[in-house]
Every structure is written in structure tokens, then in C-alpha cells.
Amino acid sequence: MAVTDDRAPATGDATFDSTSPASGELVGTFPVQGPEQVAEAVSRARRAAGWWAGLGFDGRRRRLLAYKALLARRSGELVDLVHRENGKPAADAFVEVLLAVEHLDWVARKAERVLRPRRAASTLVLANHSASVEYQPLGVVGVIGPWNYPVYTPTGAIASALGAGNAVVFKPSELTTAVGRFLADAFAEVVPEQPVLQVVTGDGTTGNALCQAGVDKVSFTGSPATGRKVMAACAERLTPVVLELGGKDAMIVDEDGDVDAAAEQAVWGGMANAGQTCLAIERVYVVDRVYDRFVDRVVELAARVRPGADADADIGPITLPRQLEVIRRQLADAFERGARALVGGPDAVRPPYVDPVVLVDVPEDALVMREETFGPVLPVVRVRDADEAVERANASAYGLGAAVFARRRADHIARALRSGMTSVNSVLTFAGMPSLPFGGVGESGFGRVHGPDGLREFSRSKAITRQRFPLPFAMLSFDRPARLLPAVERAMKLRHARRPRG
Ligand code: NAD
Numbered sequence: 143m144a145v146t147d148d149r150a151p152a153t154g155d156a157t158f159d160s161t162s163p164a165s166g167e168l169v170g171t172f173p174v175q176g177p178e179q180v181a182e183a184v185s186r187a188r189r190a191a192g193w194w195a196g197l198g199f200d201g202r203r204r205r206l207l208a209y210k211a212l213l214a215r216r217s218g219e220l221v222d223l224v225h226r227e228n229g230k231p232a233a234d235a236f237v238e239v240l241l242a243v244e245h246l247d248w249v250a251r252k253a254e255r256v257l258r259p260r261r262a263a264s265t266l267v268l269a270n271h272s273a274s275v276e277y278q279p280l281g282v283v284g285v286i287g288p289w290n291y292p293v294y295t296p297t298g299a300i301a302s303a304l305g306a307g308n309a310v311v312f313k314p315s316e317l318t319t320a321v322g323r324f325l326a327d328a329f330a331e332v333v334p335e336q337p338v339l340q341v342v343t344g345d346g347t348t349g350n351a352l353c354q355a356g357v358d359k360v361s362f363t364g365s366p367a368t369g370r371k372v373m374a375a376c377a378e379r380l381t382p383v384v385l386e387l388g389g390k391d392a393m394i395v396d397e398d399g400d401v402d403a404a405a406e407q408a409v410w411g412g413m414a415n416a417g418q419t420c421l422a423i424e425r426v427y428v429v430d431r432v433y434d435r436f437v438d439r440v441v442e443l444a445a446r447v448r449p450g451a452d453a454d455a456d457i458g459p460i461t462l463p464r465q466l467e468v469i470r471r472q473l474a475d476a477f478e479r480g481a482r483a484l485v486g487g488p489d490a491v492r493p494p495y496v497d498p499v500v501l502v503d504v505p506e507d508a509l510v511m512r513e514e515t516f517g518p519v520l521p522v523v524r525v526r527d528a529d530e531a532v533e534r535a536n537a538s539a540y541g542l543g544a545a546v547f548a549r550r551r552a553d554h555i556a557r558a559l560r561s562g563m564t565s566v567n568s569v570l571t572f573a574g575m576p577s578l579p580f581g582g583v584g585e586s587g588f589g590r591v592h593g594p595d596g597l598r599e600f601s602r603s604k605a606i607t608r609q610r611f612p613l614p615f616a617m618l619s620f621d622r623p624a625r626l627l628p629a630v631e632r633a634m635k636l637r638h639a640r641r642p643r644g
Contacts, residue, residue, distance in 0.1 A: 158345065160319050163229040163459045163494050164451040170227075170320035172343040180351040183311050183340050187282040187357075190336035191309035195279045199254035206250035206304060208332040213325075214243050220293065220324060227320050228292055229451070229458040229494075234415050235293075241574050242297035245592060248576030249305035256594040257306060257601060266637065267617070267630070272608050277601035279307030280358035286349045286372065288364045289461055290418045290516075292318035293325065294573075298580060299361040299384070300325075300339065302596035309338045313352050315364075316345045317461060350375055357381060359600060363420075365514075366585045384589030384599055386581060388514040389420045389542030392535035393569065394555055395428040395436055396528045399547030403567065404428075405439035411545065411569030413447050413498055413518040416457040418465075420586075421543040421563075421570050424515055426522045427531035433524045437484065440500055440522060444485045447518065449495040457518060459494035466493050469517035472510040476501055479508050481521070490519075506534060514540070528555050536560040541583035545569045562586065 156174040161167060173179075194202065213220065217239045224235035259276035283303040287296035296312060303310050314322025319341075326341040333339075342348055346368070353360055353375035362372045363386040376383050393411065395404045411423035428436045447456045460466050470491045477488060486499035501521040504511055510521055525531045528551055535544060536559065544561040545568070546552055556564040562582040563572040572578050579595035581587060590599050615626050 158316060158319075158343075160227055160317065162226050163317075163461045163463070167226070169223075170323070172319045172323070174344040175342045175348050175351075176344075177351040177354070180311070180342050180348060180355050183337075183342050184282055184284075184352075184355040184357055186337050187309040187311050187340060190338045191279065191281050191307075193336045194304075194309055194338045195307040199258065202253065202305070202307065203250045205333050206246055206301070209329050210243050210246040210250065212328050212332055213239065213246070216328065217243075220321070223324055224293060224318075224321055225458075227318050228289060229461050230415050230418075231455055231458055232453070234458075238291055238294040241294045242301075244574065245294075245298055245576045246301045248593075249301040249597065252577075252594070253305040253597055256597045262605075266633075268607070270609060270611050270613050272610055274606050274608075276604050276606070277306065277598060278604050280600055280602055281308060282357045283308045283310050283600055284352040284355070284357040284360040285310055285312045286352060286360065286362045286364065287312065287314050287318075287322065288420075289315035289317035290415065290420070292321040295363050295386070295420075296322065297325065298591040298596070299363065299386075302591045303359075303361065303600040304339065306597045306600040308358070308600055309336075309340075311340050311342055311352060311355075311357065313342050313344070313349050316343075319343050346371075353381065354378065359384065361589075361591065361600075362386065366587075369587060384581070384591065385587035386420070386589075386591065387542075387585060387587035388540060389422070389582065389586050390424050390512070390514055390538045390540040391421055391543045391545070391561070392425045392427060392531075392538070392559070393423045393545040393547070394528060394531040394535060394559075395426065395432060396531075396546070396548035396551060396555065397429045397431040398549040399432065400567065401432050401435050401547075402439055404547035405436050406443060407545065407547070407569045408436075408520060408522075409440055409443040409447065409498075412520040413444065413457060416449065416460060416496060417518040418461060418516050419570075421573055422516075423520065423545060423569055425511060425535070425538075426520060427525045427534055428522060429527055429531065430524055433522075437500075437502065437522055440520065441484045444498045444500045444520065447498040449497060449518075457498075460496055460517065462516075463494070465516050466491055466496070468513075469496055469515060469519065472508075472513065472515055472517075473499065473519065475509045476504050476521070479505050481505075481508065481510075486519075506537070512538070531555075532558045539585040542586035543570065543572065543582075560584070562590075
């Protein structure tokens with residue numbers, strides 16, 4: 143059944159349709175909201191923010207737990223909506239909902255411990271003052287979301303922002319607006335008093351309006367190209383931004399890694415959700431000694447991955463039709479440069495689906511090794527050793543996640559990878575760990591959602607000092623006696639001027 147937004151404007155104003163990428167079936171019709179409507183939403187959010195902040199940690203915890211519980215109870219409905227609107231199999235949609243619920247639960251329970259006022263150490267010079275720091279809400283946070291994980295991805299930012307005491311105005315992707323509307327409507331059921339989480343609908347123009355609406359921070363998830371536009375638009379009002387952008391995640395398989403497990407996880411990490419994951423494994427570097435065994439196993443497993451819209455299909459269609467052309471171009475470029483396909487081939491793109499492709503002999507300068515593919519394509523590269531693998535993995539402009547299959551040198555490799563997150567002996571697990579920060583480096587963006595860092599990202603740290611008793615002579619005063627500074631200088635040298643030993 144299609145959703146018609148009852149908040150749609152009067153006839154004559156622009157609307158857009160959201161349709162199923164598999165069948166073309168209409169999923170919902172929504173208004174394209176312009177600067178005026180976005181500004182109204184932000185001003186409603188400003189009032190709601192005061193109320194939400196005033197509830198304190200305990201009041202917010204209870205409401206966030208109620209929201210989480212409602213999403214868990216209605217997960218069947220939400221999974222079905224994600225399947226229809228985004229096209230991904232129900233199992234993948236379920237994993238998204240599960241992770242979103244886990245993140246909400248963590249934020250609800252831990253926000254107070256992370257953000258409550260705490261004493262800070264004083265110093266000898268200011269020994270008569272006490273110090274404390276607290277984390278206050280920013281006010282209103284604008285969240286702009288993508289279509290590939292329409293529940294999990296925005297909920298990461300929304301949970302961190304709400305947990306830190308902010309109101310949120312959320313602009314879901316125009317491809318998955320019905321899912322965005324579901325998330326906000328469900329929140330309004332458990333928090334009916336104030337519009338603490340609102341949705342504004344539309345395309346990039348609505349997103350741009352949100353950037354210019356005077357919110358206190360924008361959390362954007364999407365492509366690096368749009369990320370640049372968001373940052374430029376936010377610059378006008380000095381609105382700070384968090385940018386969660388694309389990735390070109392590498393997996394490294396060292397000689398003592400579990401080859402079977404690595405192959406299984408490479409195929410899943412590269413092809414689940416038809417590869418339309420910012421954290422998809424898009425390059426695999428395998429050490430020479432285990433390369434042949436790894437490739438044989440990957441070929442065996444990848445050949446079984448079946449696209450389709452039926453209940454047994456492993457992967458769904460490509461949600462964004464123009465991405466099909468990107469995948470086709472990357473494959474053609476790879477074949478021109480001498481790559482061979484061991485699974486799939488030049489005709490793998492069959493709109494709206496893409497069959498799994500495993501590539502070998504791909505030169506490092508091929509498009510498929512440098513640009514985000516967002517399709518079920520797995521290039522596997524033979525390397526001399528793990529050091530060469532790290533060097534090649536780090537040569538990317540992106541730096542979101544990464545995976546390592548190794549034993550002896552696993553931690554060393556994990557640290558050496560230039561990425562915001564790395565998993566050892568699994569893929570993508572950091573995304574499901576609510577206590578960990580989530581975010582990238584380089585073209586993958588900056589700022590963090592999830593975990594304590596995510597809560598602080600949406601807070602303003604506030605420092606307070608309190609004079610406990612006055613000293614006979616104040617140093618920070620025009621009335622300071624002439625002999626005070628020379629005495630303080632002598633004390634400073636006694637304390638700090640010694641050369642460190644060793
Ligand atoms: P996109 O950049 O096309 O769009 C993202 C959102 O930005 C949409 O809601 C869109 O309407 C809005 N938008 C478009 N133009 C805008 C403008 N000028 N100002 C403000 N908003 C604007 O990205 P997409 O195709 O929806 O998502 C796919 C991309 O997102 C991929 O690159 C993927 O890797 C990335 N992604 C990153 C993460 C992460 O956490 N790092 C998670 C999921 C997806």
C-alpha cells in the first residue's frame with residue numbers, strides 16, 4: 143500500500159513519488175519542502191529542544207527506551223517497508239533494524255555516564271580554584287541521510303543527537319522517504335508532547351535548505367561530492383558539520399589468516415546489500431602464499447550469490463538507477479586494463495540487477511580500485527606480504543573501514559591501516575558495536591557518530607572554574623604586587639625547567 147503524506151501541501155505544490163526499485167510499484171508520495179517549510183520545522187524544533195533538554199538524562203532515557211521498544215515491536219512492518227522502498231532482501235533490512243535498536247538502547251542507557259558534569263583536575267598555579275566540565279546540548283541538529291541503509295545510518299546520528307539532548311530535523315533520501323517518515327512517526331507515538339524528531343521531505347534542494355536554516359550542527363551521510371556542497375552551504379552561517387561519506391574499504395589476508403573465514407567474509411562484506419554499503423569490502427589484498435586458496439574459495443562462494451526480488455534471493459536490485467552505469471563503466475575500464483573475471487563478466491549489469499563479479503589481475507590505477515563501486519564486485523589482488531598490502535590499502539583517498547584476517551601481526555596491521563575503523567577476523571563488526579565511534583578519514587569524511595564520541599559530537603563542552611577561596615595576592619590582577627611574578631617565575635622553573643631524564 144502506498145503512503146500519501148497527509149502533511150502534503152495544497153494541490154499545485156510540488157510532490158515526488160518514492161517507488162520500489164525492483165517493481166516500480168509506488169511506495170509513497172511526499173511534498174518537496176522548500177526553505178520556508180524547512181525554516182518552520184527548525185523553529186518548531188527549537189522550542190522542542192528546550193523541552194527535551196529540560197527532561198534531563200532520566201526523562202530522555204525513558205523515552206528513548208520506549209522508542210527502541212516500539213521499533214523492535216514493529217520491526218516486521220519496518221522490514222517490509224525497507225524491502226519495498228529500498229529493494230534489499232528482508233534479512234538485510236532486519237539486520238539494519240536490529241543494529242538501530244541496539245544503538246538506541248546504548249545511547250539511552252549510557253548518555254548520562256558520558257555527558258554528566260565531572261570534576262576536572264586543578265593546577266598548582268590555580269590551586270584555589272576547582273574545575274568542572276559538562277556537555278550541554280547544541281540545540282537543533284539537522285540530519286541528512288542516504289538511501290542505502292535508510293534505518294541504520296540516520297538512526298546512528300539521530301540517536302547520538304537525541305541522547306545528547308538535542309531536537310532533530312531529519313531529511314531522509316528522496317529514495318527512502320517513507321522509511322524516514324516511519325521513523326519520525328514512531329518517535330512521535332512515544333514522545334507526543336513536542337516535535338523532538340521531525341522529518342522534512344524532498345531532494346537535494348530540501349537538504350540545502352536545511353543546511354542554511356540556522357541549525358546548530360548538520361550531520362550528513364552521503365557521497366563526498368554532496369558532502370562538499372553541504373560543507374560549503376553550512377560555511378555561510380558557520381554551522382559545524384559531521385560528514386559520513388563514501389568508502390573503498392580494503393580487506394587484507396595475511397599468510398597466517400583463516401583463509402576459509404576470510405573468503406566467506408569477503409564475499410559477504412563485498413556483496414551483501416548488492417555491494418551498496420559504505421563499508422563494503424571493495425578491494426582484497428591477499429598475501430602470495432594463501433592467494434590461490436583464497437581465490438578458489440571466493441569463486442566458489444560468490445558464484446552462489448543470486449540477485450532477485452523473491453524471498454530466497456541473496457541480494458536485491460541496485461537502488462539508484464544511475465549507479466548501474468557507474469558499475470558498467472568501472473567493469474569496462476577494468477577489462478580494458480587487463481583484468482579477468484572469475485565470476486560474472488562484462489554482461490553482469492542486467493538492470494535493475496547486477497550479478498556478482500570477482501575480478502583478478504586488476505591494476506591499481508583501474509577505476510574499480512580507486513572509486514566507490516557500490517555494486518557486488520570484488521577485486522582480489524596478490525601481494526608479496528602484509529606490509530605491501532597495507533601500503534596499497536592506504537594509497538586510497540578514502541579511509542572509512544577496513545578488515546584484517548591474520549594472527550601474529552593482526553593488531554599491527556589493524557593500527558597501520560589509515561581508516562576510521564578496522565575489524566580483525568570479521569567484516570563490518572565495528573558498525574554494530576554501539577560503544578565504538580563511527581566515522582572516516584580523508585574522502586570518507588570527519589566527525590564521529592555512535593558511542594561516547596558520538597554523544598560528545600552533538601554536545602558543547604562547557605568548562606567552569608570556581609574560586610574556592612581568595613589568595614592574599616592575585617596573579618591575574620592589575621593589583622598584583624611587583625614581587626609576585628618573579629616569585630612565580632622561580633616556582634615555575636623549579637617545577638618545569640628540569641630536562642626530562644632518559
Ligand atoms: P547523496 O550524496 O546523493 O545524497 C545523500 C543525501 O543528501 C540525500 O538525502 C540527498 O537528498 C541529500 N542532498 C543532495 N544534494 C544535497 C545538497 N546540495 N545539500 C544538502 N543535501 C543534499 O548520497 P546517496 O546516494 O544517498 O548515498 C550513497 C552515498 O552515501 C555513498 O557514497 C555511500 O558510501 C555513502 N554512505 C556513507 C555512510 C557512512 O556512514 N560513511 C553510510 C551510508 C552511505
